[in-house]
Amino acid sequence: MRYKLALSLSTAVLFLTTTAAASAQTTTGTIGFHLLLGDGSAEETLTLNGGNYTDLIMSNMIAGVMYGHLVQEYAAVPGIQFNKDYLYGSIMAQLLQENIATEDYESSSSLIDPSSDQQAVMDEGQGGPYQINNYAVDLVAGSYAPAGHSLINYIAVQKNIGYTMANAATQYSKVTPPSFNNKYYGPMLPAFFHYNDMVALNVTGKGQYGWTTPWEPEYDEALANFVTLPNSFLDVILNAAYNQGYYGTLVPQYSTEGATATESTVASVNSYSSVWGNSNTYAQYPYQVHYYLDQMYDNPVPTTSPSTVVTPTNHIIFSVGTLEGVFSDVFQTLAHSNGTSAAQFFTAAQAQTAFNSALSQHGVSSSASLDLSNASNRATIFAVIDSAIGNLESTVGMKFNATTTSQL
Template sequence: MHPVLTLSSLSAVTKVALTIASLAVMPLQAVHASTTCAAAWSAATVYNTGDVASENGINYQANWWTQGNDPATSSGGSGSGQPWTVQSSCGGSTTPPPPPPPVITPDTIGFHLLLGSGTAQDQIALTSGNYTDLILSNVIAGVMYGHLVQEYDPGIQFDKDYLYGSIFGQLLQENIATEYYVDTSTLIDPSPNQAAVMGAGQGGPYQINNYAADMVSGSYTPAGHSLINYAAIQKNIGYTMATAATQYSKPTPPSFNNKYYGPMLTAYFHYNDFVSLIVTGPGPGGWVTPWQPAYNNALANFKTLPNNFLDVLLNVAYNQGYYGGLVGSYSSLGATATAATVASVNSYSSVWGVQDTYQQYPYQVRYYLDQLYNNPIPTTSATTFATPDNHVAFSVATLEGIFSNVFQTIDYVNSSGVGTYISATQASTAFNQALTQAGVASSATLDLGNATDRAATFRVLEYAIGDLETNLGTQFNATTNSQL
């Protein structure tokens, strides 16, 4: 039995896959019978959670503190990352027409949108280099995510661009105001909205919480495959084994908002989904979950199917939850997938204009990443494309420094059996070993917008993580039931 869900806790709980079947059919944008219109929306007015404003015959309810965000172009259901939700039609009006299709300008990444149903609400400007360290922290965490997946299931393949990029894509979609980030701060979200994302049950900028939840037994007490048991993140997580079972109802620990630790924490969160879908699948008492055995068959099939859609499958597990239906659907597709299936699933046409934010989510993540990588993106229709010209360029020395900063937030059990943080020297030693193995010069400059440079970046990080593991004599997915 899980605690009674409230509206304030619903988002966080569903995202750790403790959803119940009824959540799968919850309307995301309900438009009801005509009612009285609330006061007209004003760009100058501050709206708090639950406030209602009207525009063009539609009442909108604020999902959190917001000012200046036009409800007509900034509305979505719970978990959409949008500040407004359509509440009802009013004054005899009908559902508003969809806003114009998404657009992107050079040197920016547009985010917070429904593909085919609106323009990007927010943008981050890449020209100043302000976001470079934040993006690279997320990329490093994304490569760790893939490393953990392959450590558990050797030989599994996936599209590295999308799986490694999932952490950054999630930040853009789920955080309220990533555009306010400044590179002189260690905070992912330093904006006035930070209080909203760090509140009880919200899980920080990535909307993750309930690390103590044991997905095998359904308990909030740390056990089984709960993430609090992963040695690498335990010392810095912000709560103890003793307090973990009630963390879902407490304010989010400050470490979740740290730009070096937060992305890595999120990588482990997703890795837990990957493992739990396998372990939970058979269910207690012989009951088989809706995604098995298709999920296991999909993983087996993906070993011989390059550039598959594992990222889509795992992102719907995060966003909708295990029992929402999409995990089962994509698992079934993956179990028998061919190259033609991959092409069909990968197409933006499959979600273009769809109002269900659970279906949209993994493609929103991909859309943001395609902008970062200069891949063709849909514009006025799902089949009309433009190619961005974005460049996140950095020196290898910069990458090394960020790699070191990230791994200094991670811990391991040393040869004396003591839990301790990884040192800067240990991180840099592994990184420089990796440069030789990857054939990348220490004086090189790399650009995530260039496919060759991006592959080289991934290669260096893959080697560096493996070398660090070997040098430390540990595995990063090591578990313990003891407090480090």
């Protein structure tokens, strides 16, 4: 069972309203998390001042952009549109909601969860700090043996995942591998998992796996509609799929809405009033993700009611030089192969060259500082990371959504 904790909104509001305005070059502010919107009794916070969490936020945003990059590479639905702020940020928000005490993170450590009090997330079947409970399951075949739609089938993550194709069928009965707790590699696993969800929902019900599914044909119709619908709520569908599962009520519900959605539908689905005061944690989850991100992005967030809002004044400063270092550290945990040769980890030189080329592509100085809480700066951060990912693909001749049924 994923870690759940109902926490109060009222205290979060106090933190938001008392956060002092900050210099654009100073990381400052507070993020409240672990709460039920409109219903709860306690909370936890990240205090951003001092920058302890900045590199963790960076690695999670890099993973989030990878998630979106994978989505855009899915050949079955080319050109699908989504809300980048919410989809790219959903990995970080997942960590806040699903993990135990993310505030215990220490930037001096390579671990997401360094405390002994947090280690329950590494137990058998837990899936680490992001609680990817079904990480060892093939999401289309429905088996523990990888058949093409299991995390280990993705070439980029296979080499570092902590088990092999030979023993993958029994991994579900073992403790979660230590690599899931690495702050550079760990965030990539939910990124690939969510993409795998998107693919599995599309593939299941067709061909060899032609089972009757409650989300079709509306899910496919929603994906097709999202190609022409800016800022679609794809993130909401996929967060519901992760949190409640495919066969719950939410994936079919949101798929049905998505099939005929307009910009007005997007606004309605994204409204906090959709779940305000609802104690159903599955219904709350996509909106908890939004709430945590809206705080990080300085978007208005609800306080005592959905229509009573406050605008945070947080600042999360990304030094471009530091971001390059984190990008390099992240991609040195991932691998590439032509599908037959042994997989090789990306090198620091490859990652740094790809990142610096992306800076040039977007006219960003290597000495710049960008504020994740500023919409324009945030768009630049995301664009640079996405281009750098694409540059790495060009360097090695492999798309990151490439899969294999072999141990490479």
